[in-house]
Amino acid sequence: MEKLLKEITPKSQDYSQWYTDVIKKADLVDYAPIKGFMVMKPYSYRIWEFIQAAMDRRFRETGHENAYFPLLIPEHLLIKEAEHVEGFSAEVAWVTMGGDEVLAERLAIRPTSETIIGAMYAQWIQSYRDLPVLINQWANVLRWEKATRPFLRTTEFLWQEGHTVHRSAEEAEAETLQQLGIYREILEDLLGVPVIAGVKSAGERFAGAVQTYTLEALMGDGKALQSATSHFLGQNFAKAFDIQYLDEDGVLKFGWTTSWGSTTRMIGALIMVHGDDKGLRLPPRVAPIQIVVVPIGRGADRDRVTDWARDLVNKLSGEFRIKLDDRNEFTPGYKFNDWEMRGVPLRIEIGPRDLAQKQITVARRDTGEKIVIAENMVSETLSQLLEDVQRTLFEQAVEYRASHxxxxxxxxxxxxxxxxxxxxxxxxxxxxxxxxxxxxxxxxxxxxxxxxxxxxxxxxxxxxxxxxxxxxxxxx
RNA sequence: CGGGGCGUAGCGCAGCUUGGUAGCGCACUUGCUUUGGGAGCAAGGGGUCGCAGGUUCGAAUCCUGUCGCCCCGACCA
CATH class of the missing domain: 3.30.110.30 (C-terminal domain of ProRS)
Incomplete structure (x- = not known):
């Protein structure tokens, strides 16, 4: 193995430092000027957008709609469900001033939205004909955390939270499990992160839930990461917020509610599950750049090679997220390392030799293997390779988990x-x-x-x- | 909230013990040469030394306070 990147601490030496190095060097985040907050730079935000798009599509396919509820929750609403308040009180941030005026009632910055959404649902639901209510929200939330780490635990984070109301416990439980299944698809099929589905013990349950389902993934240092949760809330919130409907039999009944959430923490899982000592390794399905093309050559060769590479990129750009790196100020070797650090799944090298033989050289980020492809086979070989990288990353993660x-x-x-x-x-x-x-x-x-x-x-x-x-x- | 570490140029650091007005590497700018695994030479630009007091003729350096960040634990997605 060639010389390791100087900028990244080897995993085996100091895993936390490795993580910190990777997120910085791969240009995923920057630390914000407020403790516990991070800036998601374009490269990581793009990954989040891919996750959002895939998840949002699945939510729609299963009958959910998006809506948006307020950022601030009046105190009297937040404290309605006793266990829930108790679970969150230590990490709620409060707004107490509006301009120069002290507010009559302080307002919580949402740590999660069960309470305010519950209050609205109580007004919207009258009849069994109004059920089920299947709504998802994409939002930011705030939890005043003591120890923070980018993606894994930040004070503010992005997530989606689904909140549903059902006519029966059975239907609500089925919803809870269905959503857990969607999370599993996203984690395993999109992010290549294998997970174990299970139910939380009482001590680890969401505050106010009857049952919490979770997906647990194993990180590269042997620690578990809770990667998504789905809660069956029984009638706890329905009773606290008076979510009642008149049933067919003329009896007023409480609804059965669920909530389910997944966050930008999934990006943390992605980094820790696939990353290596050279940096990030991104599964092609969420890689902002799937293929980078590096032209090689000097003088007139370089121009010929670059022109040819540009044509290739133009031809393939409809099919792949492909980028030409024609920066003149860096050598090929520098670019190889740079893009490997950023986790790009495939790199195409085109030099005078390739040009002469009407071929391209492809290097895989997952295995390091280099493959030569004839010009007329490029498109189909590349899609096969991308699929193969996607599968290999998942398989490597499964193997790692099995051996640990x-x-x-x-x-x-x-x-x-x-x-x-x-x-x-x-x-x-x-x-x-x-x-x-x-x-x-x-x-x-x-x-x-x-x-x-x-x-x-x-x-x-x-x-x-x-x-x-x-x-x-x-x-x- | 406990334990540890660190604040000096964009990044990484030296200088501090023994006070004398700031330096190295990378990055950046310009030029020439380079390019199949982190190129070379030359010339440049860039810092109220985290902040506030104090000691002193003089403070990055000594004293006091304060703020912030990172890591590790306890609590939580």
Missing amino acids: TFSVENYQEMAHHNHRGFFLGDWCGQETCADRLKQETSVTIRCLPLGADIAGTGCIVCGQPGQHRALFARAY
């Missing part, structure tokens, strides 16, 4: 792996065991994977009969 997932019969076994990785074990269901585990090892219950049966080896903490098969890990 361990079944354990007691929690001491986790120490053999430095508490890094996914651990599957039986759990008795007692929060005291979960607390003790966390206290001693910083490992938490990420979820109870859907469809997983207990092994019968007893709770990994107390040894009592297991009630659930659980996925344990240290988490971001």
Whole structure:
């Protein structure tokens, strides 16, 4: 392997520093002049736009519509659902002044919108004929966090939050799971991030939810990242906000609500799952630039090669997100490293030799492999290669996860792996065991994977009969 | 909120111990030569040394305070 990039700290040396280096050097973000906030630069915002587009399409296909609710929530609304307030009170930012005037009631900057949306739904819903209500919102939210990291946890972040109301518990639960399925598609098929679907234990549940479903992904340092959540809220919010409808039988009933959200944190998952010591590796489906073309040559050769490369780019630009790097001030070697750092999936090199033989040389970012393609095969070979990179990145992530997932019969076994990785074990269901585990090892219950049966080896903490098969890990 | 680290040019740093009016590398500008894995030479531009007090003839350097950022933990997408 050739010399590593000087600007990026190797993952093995210091994973956090590696992450910080990559997000900066790949031109994804800049730190904002306010603690805990970041600027998403065009390169990362474009990735977010691809995620948005794919998700939005799936939401529409499943009958949802977008709407937009206010940024500010009056205090009296925020505190209506007791558990919910308790869960969020520590991280709410408040607006107390309007111009020079002190406000009569302080206004919360939304940490999430269940309350204000619930208040509106209560007014909109009268009859069973008004149900279901299936609305999604693309928005920013604010949570006053103590420790922040770009994408993974920032004070302000972008997300979508879906809020639905249903006539029955069954329908609401089905909605909750359906949306979880969409998140899974986005993470796995679009971002190439394999996830484990499960239900949160009571201690990890969303404040005010009856049931929280989650997708957990394994990062390159062996820590878990909660990558999307979907909540069945039962009638908790319906009762707090008086969301009632008159049913067919003439009886006034409370609706059943759900909420589900996913955030720019998914970009953090993307970076950590695929990145390597040379920088970012982007799956073609979300790569702002899928193919970069680097002309090589000197003097007259260079002009001929560049002209030819420009023609090629023009020809292919309808089909691919392709860019010609004809900057004269950098050498090819510099450009190779630069685009690798930024994670571009394929690089085309065109030099005098290629020109003479009517061929192009393609380098894959995922494997580093170089392939020579005849001119008349370029278009179809490139699309195949892009698909192959997309698939390979996902497969590599699946393999990494498989080799870092361990079944354990007691929690001491986790120490053999430095508490890094996914651990599957039986759990008795007692929060005291979960607390003790966390206290001693910083490992938490990420979820109870859907469809997983207990092994019968007893709770990994107390040894009592297991009630659930659980996925344990240290988490971001 | 605890622990650690750091604030000097756009970035990375040296200078501080022992005070004397700021330097190196990269980046940037111009010119020439270069280009199949981070090019070379030459000439340039750019800094109220985080901020505020204090000590001193004189402070990047010493003292006091303060603000900010990064990392690691505890709490949360």
